[in-house]
Amino acid sequence: MVVLDISVVNVALPSIQRALGFDEAGLQWVVNAYALTFAGFLLLGGRLADLFGRKRLFALGLAVFSGASLAGGLADSAPLLIAARAVQGLGAAVLAPATLTVLTTTFAEGGARTRALAIWTAVGIAGGTAGNLVGGVLTEFLSWRSILLVNVPIGAVALVLTTRFLAGDRRAASRGRLDVAGAVLATAGLTxxxxxxxxxxxxxxxxxxxxAALATGAVAMMSFVVVEARFARAPLIPLRLFRSRAISVGNVAMVLAGACLNPMWYFLTLYMQKALHYSPVQSGLGFLPHTLVSIIVGVRVTPWLMRHLDGRVLIAAGALIAAGGFWWQSQITATSGYLTGILGPAIVFSVGSGLLNTPITTTVTSGISPADAGAASGLMNTTKQFGGALGLAVLVTIAGSHLDTPAALAADYGRAFLAIAAILVVVAAVALALPGQRDGERRRTMAG
Structure with a gap:
């Protein structure tokens, strides 16, 4: 639900605009209200899970997200819809790190955690891809309201399963008070x-x-570092985490990977609908190979490879393979067929992304004490989302002219895909600076 709601509204925006009377400037906030609160509150959401309990925060995030989805689906004005989307983002910011924290504190490092993280990653990939298809189908055959209302029954079922099956944990009162100053500065800075x-x-x-916004954000983030280092009794993000090369370098790789893999859905959607004239449903169906290949590689192939290869080797190899796929994608024209313009490149870069996603996630959440698991999870999610926002802004600028002819659009998007390929080469180089890591099962096997 969390990942799907980042992309599900894209194909419904014209219908929302007609129904609620958005102007062009206001329409972007149907997307940005969610993205801003999601990115801005992720660090706080991660730390809350540490302080008040994983199950408690997981259930709270589900309730807030589902309730905001209901409000958004029933909204009869533009301000109400934007407010509901902002609250959705707040619920997502609590829910997303709680999901990862539940996994990292339930499964010990080794094969079991690797498989759990692989499934978690694959579900996120599937959610992002399915957003385009689900949004197109629901908007075309029902209403734009259904793209939000569909979260309500899903959230209700998940909430019932949470209360019945998720192990409870006690409130961690001994870990200190919530770092309110750090939370405010981090949220304000990232927002x-x-x-x-x-x-x-x-x-x-x-x-x-x-x-002005960038300067304000920079000052707030510098102040956040000072508060965390000098004044906070229970830091939101303990700066000692960055002494670990796996976390510091790994999160740099995560920012760069997010700057590539998140915005590519935006450009591919526009290419299929504006340059190739696909319908929303056709565009959603066109993304199915991306989902299938990423899940197969991420769930079945990558965990096996992690038992035999160093994680940084997999990250670097996956980044280079994905870079090759995006270079191929950059060769698109307005007359490219589906096989050479979409399917071929999709298979290549989806194999690469499937190889690098789980090792990066494992790297930046490994070697962390249970007390800091939520903080590490929140940091990872924040860097990924912030990387996506930064990457999209930069890539839209690189794309260029924004002319409306199919040939010009294909050339613009081709430049963006070429830039993505270049960034992924940098990801591969950064991966080589990570500490050597091998899956715990392999270590135990070698020791035996």
Whole structure:
């Protein structure tokens, strides 16, 4: 639900605009209200799971997310829909790190955790891809409201299963109070930076609204570091975590990977609908190979490889394979067929992304004490989402002219895909700076 709701509204935006009377400037906030609160509150959501219990926060996130989905689906005005989307993002920020924390504290490091993280990663990939198909089908055959209302029964079922099957945990009162100052500064900083990046897409990097937001975000983040290092009794993000090369370098790789793999859905959707003239449903169906290949590689192949290869080797290899796929994708034209314009590149870069996603996730959540598991999970999710926002803003600028002819659009999107390929080469280089890691099962096998 969390990942799907990032992309599910894209194909429904024209219907939402007609129904609620959005102007062009306001329509973007149907997407940005969710993205900003999601990215801005992720760190706080991760730490809350540590302080108040994984099960408790998981259930709270489900309830808030599902309730906001109901409100958004019933909204009869633009402000109400934007407010509901913002609350959805808040629920997602609590829910997303709680899901990962539940896994990392339930499964010990080794094969069991690797398989659990592989499934978690695959579900996220499937959710992101399915958003395009689900949004197209629901909008075309029901209503734009159904893309939000569908979360309500899913959330209700998940909440019942949570209360029945998820092991409870006690409130961690001994871990100290919530770092309110750090939470406010981190949330304000990341929100301002993300807002500035979003405004750069419309007004340019030198516009006053963009520079003011980015400057505010930078000052808030620098203040956050000072507070965490000098004043916080129970830091939101313990800076000692960054002494681990796996976490510091791994999160750099996560930012860069997010800057590539998240925005690619945006450009592929626009390419299929505007340059190739696919319908929303056809575009959603066109994404199915991406989902299937990523799940097969991520769930079946990558965990096996992690028992035999160093994690950093897999990350680097996956990044280079994905870079090759995006280079192929950059060769698109307005007359490219589905086989060579979509399917072929999709298979290649989906294999690469399937290889690198789980090792990165494993790297940045390994060697962490249970007390800091939520903080590490929140940090990882934040870097991934922030990387996606930053990457999209930069790539939209690189895409160029924004002319409406199919040939010009294909050329614009081709430049964006070429830039993605270049960034992934950098990801491969960063991966080589990670500490050597091997799956725990392999270590035990070798020891035996």
């Amino acid at each position: 301002a930076l993300t807002y500035g990046i979003a405004q750069a897409r419309t007004y340019g990097w030198g516009a006053p609204v963009t520079t």
